[in-house]
Amino acid sequence: MSDPVVVQAALTDHLPVLQVIVPLLAAPVCVIFKERRASRALAIAASWLCLYISVSLLGTVLDHGAISYALGGWAAPYGIEYRVDVVNAYVLVIVSAVAAVVMPFGRSEEGLDVDPSRVHLYYAALLLCLCGLLGMAVTGDAFNIFVFLEISSLASYTLIATGKGRRALRAAYSYLVMGTIGGTFYLIGIGLLYQVTGTLNIGDLAVRLEPVMQSREVVVAFAFLVVGLGIKLALFPLHQWLPNAYTYAPAKVSAFLAATATKVGVYVLLRVLFGIFGVAFVFGQLELHKLLVPLSLAAMFIGSIAAIAQTNIKRLLAYSSIAQIGYMTLGIAMANVSGLTGGIVHLFNHAMMKGGLFLVVACVVARTGSARIEDMAGLGKQMPVTMAAFVVGGLSLIGVPATVGFVSKWYLVQGALQRGWNWAAVLILLSSLLAVVYVWRVLEVVYFRDRPAGAPDVTEVGAAMRIPTWILIGASVVFGLQANLTVGVAEKAALVLLGGAG
Amino acid sequence: MTGAADLWIYWLSIALMMVGLYTVIARDNLVKKIMGLNLFQVSVIMFYVALGKVDGGTAPILGPGAEGFEYFSNPLPHVLMLTAIVVGVATSALGLALTVRIKEAYGTVEEDEIVAMDAELSAEGNS
Numbered sequence: 001m002s003d004p005v006v007v008q009a010a011l012t013d014h015l016p017v018l019q020v021i022v023p024l025l026a027a028p029v030c031v032i033f034k035e036r037r038a039s040r041a042l043a044i045a046a047s048w049l050c051l052y053i054s055v056s057l058l059g060t061v062l063d064h065g066a067i068s069y070a071l072g073g074w075a076a077p078y079g080i081e082y083r084v085d086v087v088n089a090y091v092l093v094i095v096s097a098v099a100a101v102v103m104p105f106g107r108s109e110e111g112l113d114v115d116p117s118r119v120h121l122y123y124a125a126l127l128l129c130l131c132g133l134l135g136m137a138v139t140g141d142a143f144n145i146f147v148f149l150e151i152s153s154l155a156s157y158t159l160i161a162t163g164k165g166r167r168a169l170r171a172a173y174s175y176l177v178m179g180t181i182g183g184t185f186y187l188i189g190i191g192l193l194y195q196v197t198g199t200l201n202i203g204d205l206a207v208r209l210e211p212v213m214q215s216r217e218v219v220v221a222f223a224f225l226v227v228g229l230g231i232k233l234a235l236f237p238l239h240q241w242l243p244n245a246y247t248y249a250p251a252k253v254s255a256f257l258a259a260t261a262t263k264v265g266v267y268v269l270l271r272v273l274f275g276i277f278g279v280a281f282v283f284g285q286l287e288l289h290k291l292l293v294p295l296s297l298a299a300m301f302i303g304s305i306a307a308i309a310q311t312n313i314k315r316l317l318a319y320s321s322i323a324q325i326g327y328m329t330l331g332i333a334m335a336n337v338s339g340l341t342g343g344i345v346h347l348f349n350h351a352m353m354k355g356g357l358f359l360v361v362a363c364v365v366a367r368t369g370s371a372r373i374e375d376m377a378g379l380g381k382q383m384p385v386t387m388a389a390f391v392v393g394g395l396s397l398i399g400v401p402a403t404v405g406f407v408s409k410w411y412l413v414q415g416a417l418q419r420g421w422n423w424a425a426v427l428i429l430l431s432s433l434l435a436v437v438y439v440w441r442v443l444e445v446v447y448f449r450d451r452p453a454g455a456p457d458v459t460e461v462g463a464a465m466r467i468p469t470w471i472l473i474g475a476s477v478v479f480g481l482q483a484n485l486t487v488g489v490a491e492k493a494a495l496v497l498l499g500g501a502g
Numbered sequence: 503m504t505g506a507a508d509l510w511i512y513w514l515s516i517a518l519m520m521v522g523l524y525t526v527i528a529r530d531n532l533v534k535k536i537m538g539l540n541l542f543q544v545s546v547i548m549f550y551v552a553l554g555k556v557d558g559g560t561a562p563i564l565g566p567g568a569e570g571f572e573y574f575s576n577p578l579p580h581v582l583m584l585t586a587i588v589v590g591v592a593t594s595a596l597g598l599a600l601t602v603r604i605k606e607a608y609g610t611v612e613e614d615e616i617v618a619m620d621a622e623l624s625a626e627g628n629s
Contacts, residue, residue: 143582143585146586146589147585147589150589150592150593154589154592154593154596157596157600158596161600161603166604166607166608167620169600169603169604169607170604170616170620172600173532173597173600173601173604176593176596176597176600177526177535177539177597180539180542180543180593180597181523181526181539181542183589184542184543184546187546187586188546188549191546191549191550191553191579194553194579195553
């Protein structure tokens, strides 16, 4: 062990589990030391370390193929296996990148809706939520996903409840009820699959399900899994928890959750559909696209139309999230390489733009104390840098060329055309027009209305808030112009999913 | 193989599940909702425990006393349920803690009254 090379080799071998352990250990340390600045510094350090780990995992996976890590040395399928391939390495990078940017947002003195004496608990909850989300992505064990799902959910209920005002409590409560039902449905599905196959390992499940695909248990298990996950990722009719949760949570929490939580939900759905059940069963035998496509389209249109009607900027962005999730599930439902690439690349793209937009809102709320759209009147002159970020993020949401939104929609439209669904391509473009409407509504207030008389002057936010915002917003332009990197990885991920285990 | 009557344990867990789910949906009292949620989770725990049962099997512990037994119950679903119980306890604790805070903030734990109070506020205009 004294040889440094050996130690280093040993550590890189353990990267998959360190991905989860780092935030998991940092969280209780925050609670124990009860120190505001130290816990914030620790949370930032842990999230940056996570980002480093996930990027190096993605590098390894791209160069050498999937990594299998036997937890505690117990070999799969009996032990818990952490299996990292292109798909989840990519999701790990999304989650940890957003965490690494959002964690340092705003100085701890500014509090951002959180009682200063509880800042250490707040960071502990953020770290636990991060741990759960990373764990869901990294593990190759179906039951382990449930455990991490509950860790991240419990942490996010707590985080939402820290929001200002009593409505945050109600939002957290109804999310708790919905989320628990979703998680338990997932658990029932896993139980049924275990009953049929006697295994919990995802790779092993796929192999052992093959001969028993026709049995009713498998179909019932499938239904439970899809509905349970549908609640978690806010698939259209199961999205009721989302608008309140994102509206009343502290703005920084909204940014983190909007950019990561539903994305990991979509990832687990991808894993279940393509990794466990396989394309032939899901889209051939059960014809899931006949359900998923109408729901996705409904999400795109009803989400966007609801967004247009909102008076609260956070609620507007939350409804827009529901619409954007519709794009992702539409890509999944196409089940061809282009469509799936579009859906997967949109995971990253939407995380960047929606995370960035929620951070802009956090800046506004920090200065004006209000999230109402009409209270943003005239801010274009008083907070020009922050509002410029909103413009860029909004353009990306619409899908203007040179932004990431365009890249996703390009692949989605291609996927629709290849599938022969020309009407779906038209509907994607039409729903983008709705995005123009709701983004314009905000910009009109911000730039073309004067600050109401008597309203206090507001100043631009400090660097601690401005830099993270612009990193996410900047990423949504950089990866819009240089799409090769993200699209390349997403395309590989789509091929892995469609080609079975990779 | 087995008739519907032999599967009574599954019927029982489904019945419990429905009672729990119905309570969550139909009750306005936030504490009762949490209780419904608990029932719902317990039914799944029961379902898993039943999965591990092997006809004629005994507790899966090797050693003195296990001689003469050929079959053992499957311990894995039982172990999984230890985790699920922990999750259930954590969820209930958090749900009840939120209920306490809601009671402090609204002065009631009846959902219909809370909805009415929030609606009033919305009518006056709020952030």
